[in-house]
Amino acid sequence: MTQHASINHAWLLASRPDGEPVKENFRYVEQPLPQVQAGQMLLRTHYLSLDPYMRGRMDDSKSYAPPAQLDQPMVGGTVCQVAESQHPDFSAGDWVLAASGWQSYALSDGTGVTKIGHLPHPSWALGILGMPGFTAYMGLMDIGQPKAGETLVVAAATGPVGATVGQLGKLNGCRVVGVAGGEEKCRYAIDTLGFSACIDHHRDDFAEQLAAACPDGIDIYFENVGGKVFDAVFPLLNTAARVPVCGLVSGYSSRELPPGPDRTPLIMGGILKRRIRMQGFIIFQDYGDRYPEFLQAMTPLVEQQKVLYREHMVEGLEHAPQAFIDMLKGKNFGKTVVKVA
Amino acid sequence: MTQHASINHAWLLASRPDGEPVKENFRYVEQPLPQVQAGQMLLRTHYLSLDPYMRGRMDDSKSYAPPAQLDQPMVGGTVCQVAESQHPDFSAGDWVLAASGWQSYALSDGTGVTKIGHLPHPSWALGILGMPGFTAYMGLMDIGQPKAGETLVVAAATGPVGATVGQLGKLNGCRVVGVAGGEEKCRYAIDTLGFSACIDHHRDDFAEQLAAACPDGIDIYFENVGGKVFDAVFPLLNTAARVPVCGLVSGYSSRELPPGPDRTPLIMGGILKRRIRMQGFIIFQDYGDRYPEFLQAMTPLVEQQKVLYREHMVEGLEHAPQAFIDMLKGKNFGKTVVKVA
Numbered sequence: 317m318t319q320h321a322s323i324n325h326a327w328l329l330a331s332r333p334d335g336e337p338v339k340e341n342f343r344y345v346e347q348p349l350p351q352v353q354a355g356q357m358l359l360r361t362h363y364l365s366l367d368p369y370m371r372g373r374m375d376d377s378k379s380y381a382p383p384a385q386l387d388q389p390m391v392g393g394t395v396c397q398v399a400e401s402q403h404p405d406f407s408a409g410d411w412v413l414a415a416s417g418w419q420s421y422a423l424s425d426g427t428g429v430t431k432i433g434h435l436p437h438p439s440w441a442l443g444i445l446g447m448p449g450f451t452a453y454m455g456l457m458d459i460g461q462p463k464a465g466e467t468l469v470v471a472a473a474t475g476p477v478g479a480t481v482g483q484l485g486k487l488n489g490c491r492v493v494g495v496a497g498g499e500e501k502c503r504y505a506i507d508t509l510g511f512s513a514c515i516d517h518h519r520d521d522f523a524e525q526l527a528a529a530c531p532d533g534i535d536i537y538f539e540n541v542g543g544k545v546f547d548a549v550f551p552l553l554n555t556a557a558r559v560p561v562c563g564l565v566s567g568y569s570s571r572e573l574p575p576g577p578d579r580t581p582l583i584m585g586g587i588l589k590r591r592i593r594m595q596g597f598i599i600f601q602d603y604g605d606r607y608p609e610f611l612q613a614m615t616p617l618v619e620q621q622k623v624l625y626r627e628h629m630v631e632g633l634e635h636a637p638q639a640f641i642d643m644l645k646g647k648n649f650g651k652t653v654v655k656v657a
Numbered sequence: 658m659t660q661h662a663s664i665n666h667a668w669l670l671a672s673r674p675d676g677e678p679v680k681e682n683f684r685y686v687e688q689p690l691p692q693v694q695a696g697q698m699l700l701r702t703h704y705l706s707l708d709p710y711m712r713g714r715m716d717d718s719k720s721y722a723p724p725a726q727l728d729q730p731m732v733g734g735t736v737c738q739v740a741e742s743q744h745p746d747f748s749a750g751d752w753v754l755a756a757s758g759w760q761s762y763a764l765s766d767g768t769g770v771t772k773i774g775h776l777p778h779p780s781w782a783l784g785i786l787g788m789p790g791f792t793a794y795m796g797l798m799d800i801g802q803p804k805a806g807e808t809l810v811v812a813a814a815t816g817p818v819g820a821t822v823g824q825l826g827k828l829n830g831c832r833v834v835g836v837a838g839g840e841e842k843c844r845y846a847i848d849t850l851g852f853s854a855c856i857d858h859h860r861d862d863f864a865e866q867l868a869a870a871c872p873d874g875i876d877i878y879f880e881n882v883g884g885k886v887f888d889a890v891f892p893l894l895n896t897a898a899r900v901p902v903c904g905l906v907s908g909y910s911s912r913e914l915p916p917g918p919d920r921t922p923l924i925m926g927g928i929l930k931r932r933i934r935m936q937g938f939i940i941f942q943d944y945g946d947r948y949p950e951f952l953q954a955m956t957p958l959v960e961q962q963k964v965l966y967r968e969h970m971v972e973g974l975e976h977a978p979q980a981f982i983d984m985l986k987g988k989n990f991g992k993t994v995v996k997v998a
Binding site: 380539543547555556564572573576579589591592597601 | 721904908918
């Protein structure tokens with residue numbers, strides 16, 4: 317017997333944004349639930365992850381993943397429970413990690429769906445023990461290669477990637493300097509996460525403050541925001557510095573390049589003279605086969621609270637667009653998750 | 658008994674260039690030979706290497722190596738014979754690799770001087786079996802990581818680094834596309850070095866020609882020139898492309914940045930979305946300990962003519978400044994070496 321509603325609620329991509337997304341780019345619809353056929357199952361969304369990369373999917377441009385389709389549910393990672401199953405590998409009640417998007421129910425043939433067991437905090441599979449945590453771990457450990465005594469700078473320092481990068485850096489003996497928006501987040505990064513310093517990027521003297529907080533220069537810059545943070549960091553990068561590039565959220569909604577001069581020769585000259593390694597990565601494409609290694613390393617750190625994790629939980633699927641817009645502006649404090657069920 | 662002249666000829670750095678170097682930046686002087694004291698030796702220069710990196714040393718700016726000093730002999734790698742020795746480790750007649758600069762004789766306490774034996778081509782220790790060859794080998798093999806079937810693009814394709822990169826790439830199964838200045842060099846790259854294609858960067862339709870020569874995109878771009886070649890290459894870089902950055906000769910004499918827009922976000926966005934690895938290196942600082950490995954790998958390739966090498970030999974120390982200025986403009990054809998003795 318199945319126990320679930322008969323209606324699916326979904327946010328469709330109504331139009332592609334011109335610059336920053338607005339609520340009108342999304343359309344809320346009610347649809348009858350589809351019939352489950354042999355080999356299929358019905359997933360009930362408990363938690364929907366909202367992440368910066370989704371901004372890129374809203375554009376119809378070439379990227380590492382195909383764009384979201386107009387008039388289809390917005391794409392997104394979810395934690396679901398199987399509501400009804402005619403799939404041989406899944407049973408009703410199973411907790412799974414899926415990519416079923418911004419909707420309360422979804423039909424699935426099992427592709428890309430992973431059982432996660434009944435975790436104490438199922439939503440963490442979307443954060444510290446999921447894509448953002450994995451991104452932080454591989455980017456820092458494989459590309460950043462932290463060494464004791466080095467200075468590590470990370471922006472979005474209280475977000476799910478930045479906070480994890482910083483705490484892992486500290487566990488590896490780095491001096492960690494965060495960048496965040498606002499005094500409250502900076503205090504949290506220092507007092508709770510244990511960063512050595514955290515600079516508010518809203519300050520007029522942000523670049524000077526960052527330089528003062530990094531008297532020995534910067535050995536690792538974990539790039540997840542771009543823009544003025546990159547501009548302030550670049551001159552401080554030391555010889556043989558490493559720059560894992562996992563995101564550029566500050567520029568995701570930009571429609572044109574900033575005015576000149578063109579700093580390309582400056583960037584390339586710095587890379588050459590200071591022997592900098594700069595490397596972009598897309599977590600599951602570059603490191604998909606190392607997910608078990610990540611889980612094995614991270615799970616005990618989280619359980620023993622050596623790495624802390626904070627969620628920004630939004631109640632109700634109906635609030636997803638506003639929560640997403642707010643996140644892109646840095647109004648979240650921690651990993652943004654929508655509680656759907 | 659010593660057999661040598663009593664006068665040293667030297668090119669001093671007379672002034673620092675403002676943009677492109679001119680002959681007036683150098684001053685030719687005659688000096689009496691110094692007395693050799695205990696623990697010292699007198700080196701007689703046979704060959705002086707002229708390399709693009711020397712342009713950087715003429716500036717008084719922070720870089721990976723200290724600037725050349727005004728009113729001192731210009732810096733440079735040399736192949737010398739010991740003319741007179743009161744050093745316990747060296748005897749008159751020994752062939753050595755040194756960094757004794759733009760002069761016919763030099764006093765040395767042995768620091769940075771390496772015996773090279775009596776090679777069939779002593780000057781090759783400044784090229785294919787020296788710094789340029791080592792640069793090509795480590796940059797391509799360690800950062801470029803060539804795989805069979807990949808497309809490798811290298812500029813300055815007939816220069817000592819570019820020609821070696823391309824031939825090593827070919828030996829590793831890559832499809833090699835060169836960039837060079839002029840039809841004669843391009844023909845040499847294809848007919849003699851065996852590149853699949855070589856594009857003349859003087860052509861108005863250079864970028865289109867390069868794109869046409871790389872129908873499957875570019876997997877490795879060995880960066881030694883920068884400027885318009887980089888601009889044409891960047892859009893063609895494939896997912897997971899590698900860009901070893903060993904030089905940017907086209908910009909060494911630039912005094913200001915090009916006009917806008919500022920393409921920094923475009924470059925960073927490309928690095929992220931296409932998961933590009935871009936890494937600068939300074940050969941002896943990054944790989945000094947792997948020089949024996951290089952010699953062991955490269956020497957048989959050169960002896961068996963699997964890797965060909967071409968020198969642009971200039972007779973007479975008095976012509977060094979003009980040869981240097983010409984090399985920066987790409988007028989050389991092969992590795993520029995000045996025959997001094």
